[in-house]
Amino acid sequence: MHRRARQVLLVSAVAVVTAAGFAWIGAATPADAAPVSLQSVVPVPVSAQPAAGVTYTLPAAATIQTPTGSPAATAVGSYLADLLRPSTGYALPVTTTSGTPTSGIALLLSGADPSVGSEGYQLDVTAALVTVRAQTPAGLFHGVQTLRQLLPAAVEARTVQPGPWELAGGRIVDYPRYGYRGAMLDVSRHFFGVDVVKRYLDEISQYKINTLHLHLSDDQGWRIVVDAWPRLATVGGSTQVGGGAGGYYTKAQYTDLVAYAAARHITIVPEIDMPGHTNAALASYAELNCNNTAPPLYTGTSVGFSSLCVGKEITYTFVQQVLAELAALTPGPYLHIGGDEANSTSDADYRTFMNRIQPFVGNAGKTVMGWHQLGQADHTPGRIAQYWGTTTSDADLSAAVSKGAKVVMSPANKAYLDMKYTNQTPLGLSWAGLIEVQTAYNWDPATLLTNVPASAILGVEAPMWSETLTKLADIEFMAFPRLPALAELAWSPQSARNWDAFKTRLGAQGPRWTAQGINFYRSPQVPWATPPATGR
Ligand code: TNX
16 A cells, blocks of 8 residues: 555644744835836745836826726726726726727736746836736736735735835736646635635735646545435535534535636646445445445544545446536546545555546546546556655655656645644644645745656645645635745746745735735744734
8 A cells, every 4th residue: 555644633723823833024115115116926926126216106097908808808908997997996997998098007918028928027117106017817917916016015905005006117927837826725624615715716816826726625524516316415515523514515605616716827626536425325325335324524623534436337427427516516637536545445445446537538528637646547648646745755755656647746844734834823733744835835836746747737736635624714824824935836937936935925924914814824933024004
């Protein structure tokens, strides 16, 4: 059995944080401070050239101009206007133009440096106007996130602030290192409703994350309606870790989440974890069990005790129908089929099961994604293996890569947002180690693994398992500041990254999170800027 067994160490939540964790370090930002520097953006841009002495001041009558004929670009303009209106108090009408604007804010789909590719952007700030140029609406969206960070932190307030709203002059040309820049949310161990997921989408999109993987099923809960198997949601979704009420997404709610994510240029990757991690399904339908007896619902935190019945034909009817319904709801290219910790399935059964179900994903028009243990099964075209190990080589992963899989990096001892920061921080687990901010930041996705070539790495994903997390404030505390650190690994060139510069840039994000009401961990490793009382 090569699948790694590991122990879940649940540490009881304590509602205190160490004194060091709350210290505000750094001086208050004076009202006449210089505008935010172009180099202070997170993730750090590929190139930033300041124009000395040049400042743009957003006038009250500014307009946001977008190209005629691109509703998606205009939608990015509306997104920007919605961000800026509450704090500036300005009207900021969004207009369309086929020309080259000379004032205000322009979002254009022409004229960008060709290096920006499909997700990058070029940002020019002169005394007269701010121009974001990209080849796609996604590029414009990422440029808008940079523009947002160049404005004073008070822009994040949802009430009118005094301004002035100044930006430093210069040019940024920026594009991602990796095409897959992900976060994952486990909505199974504890269920999080649509509003919480939308808020998390808002938060991660600021850091140019483009994928949210939803862990929709596990032993403790099934979280999406499947019409052909209705008890999955109504029975399997009826509880969660600790015995609370649980919950599930209706198809309309899931579709709403997909659309909300798409408006932030984020792709949803849904996961149905199989053949282990399936107690909620087994408890919902007796016929899915080899002994035709449904086990009780489960509200603990053990892993590795459940398995779908590999020898039964109905198992494959079930899986095929579930994946077909999920594929129909999901515009993104991937269906994640789990495959981790199948400790109650024999190796032979695991391969039999996975080899039989992987084609269901392709038949539904999607590409297989799975945890790296999936490397034990046959390859399927385009398959992605998500690495969650803690070592620098892994036989299952190497097998997957040698058959042609691409890799998404989620090493548990670096990228797991559910690991505790220190022994003193209140939430999370520690089986993969303690992950302070510097540990989350200081590794290179291309070289961490000794036997996987850099060319096989598709990107990075930061998973958030929710055994100990029950509410939005918990999610925020675990994600901030580590999620922005991991986002920089996924976006910025390795040569542009270093911890000392990063911790200062990260510290400058603190007042933005405060203005946004984000509950973040005041890591003592980071020189946090003090939030200004008003204006910047
Ligand atoms: C391992 S990572 C798991 C999850 C747990 C997580 C807790 C992986 C593929 N499986 O079932 O929630 O650890 O950190």
